[in-house]
Amino acid sequence: MHIELIEMLRCPEEHREEFLVLSTSEMNGRMVWLGVVGCPVCHRDFEIIDGIVDFTEVVKGKRQTRSVRRTPAPASPVVLDAESLQALLDLGGPGGFVVLLGSASRHAVGLAALMGGVHFVGINAPPDVEHLPILSLIQCDRVIPLRQAMARGIVVGAECATSPWVVEARRVLLPGRRLVIEGESVTPEGVKQLAVGRGLWVGEKR
Ligand SMILES: [Zn+2]
Numbered sequence: 001m002h003i004e005l006i007e008m009l010r011c012p013e014e015h016r017e018e019f020l021v022l023s024t025s026e027m028n029g030r031m032v033w034l035g036v037v038g039c040p041v042c043h044r045d046f047e048i049i050d051g052i053v054d055f056t057e058v059v060k061g062k063r064q065t066r067s068v069r070r071t072p073a074p075a076s077p078v079v080l081d082a083e084s085l086q087a088l089l090d091l092g093g094p095g096g097f098v099v100l101l102g103s104a105s106r107h108a109v110g111l112a113a114l115m116g117g118v119h120f121v122g123i124n125a126p127p128d129v130e131h132l133p134i135l136s137l138i139q140c141d142r143v144i145p146l147r148q149a150m151a152r153g154i155v156v157g158a159e160c161a162t163s164p165w166v167v168e169a170r171r172v173l174l175p176g177r178r179l180v181i182e183g184e185s186v187t188p189e190g191v192k193q194l195a196v197g198r199g200l201w202v203g204e205k206r
Helices: 003-008 082-089 102-114 163-172
Strands: 021-028 031-038 045-049 052-054 097-101 119-123 135-139 151-156 173-181 191-197 200-205
Touching: 003 021, 003 031, 003 119, 082 102, 082 151, 082 173, 097 102, 097 163, 102 119, 102 135, 102 151, 151 163, 163 173
Parallel strands: 052 135, 097 119, 097 151, 119 135, 151 173
Antiparallel strands: 021 031, 031 045, 045 052, 173 200, 191 200
16 A cells, blocks of 8 residues: 555544554555554554555454455456546546556556556455555455545446445545446446446546
């Protein structure tokens, strides 16, 4: 996890948003390789293991040696090159965060080559996606552990194109910014449809 992402994290529990507290055990440049993020509201602690923030398990007692459980995802049925995706996201200048859900995390390297100065956040990225200086990885259950309205763009992978994830994607997106879904059947509330077709749904948050 990139150290600056700490300001954008939130606890997945249903309580007010509050900054999480980071304690690092091992860094690699600006990336936290090992550490713990703690919630000052409900006092749950979550581990950062091998660079991945794991919100699926609460730390209890002494830290164990373990790896983060990740979810395999099939190749996307949608053919989408980085140039087309960049155009759909309509990001403009550098800076900020773009969130990639599930198998959409596979787009991080291609997008980063086109867009300098943007940091990518992969949520539940499949095991073939590596943690990189341009890509922070987070594992979670049903709540995306990011603050509301923090993302300059969001891409939802085909296997996540269902209502709980899409609702969460909308919450995390900044108003006026784009949501790209690899799937045509979900129409999120509060997002203005801009285009649909070729396996994709593109909208802008109101
Ligand atoms: Zn909490």
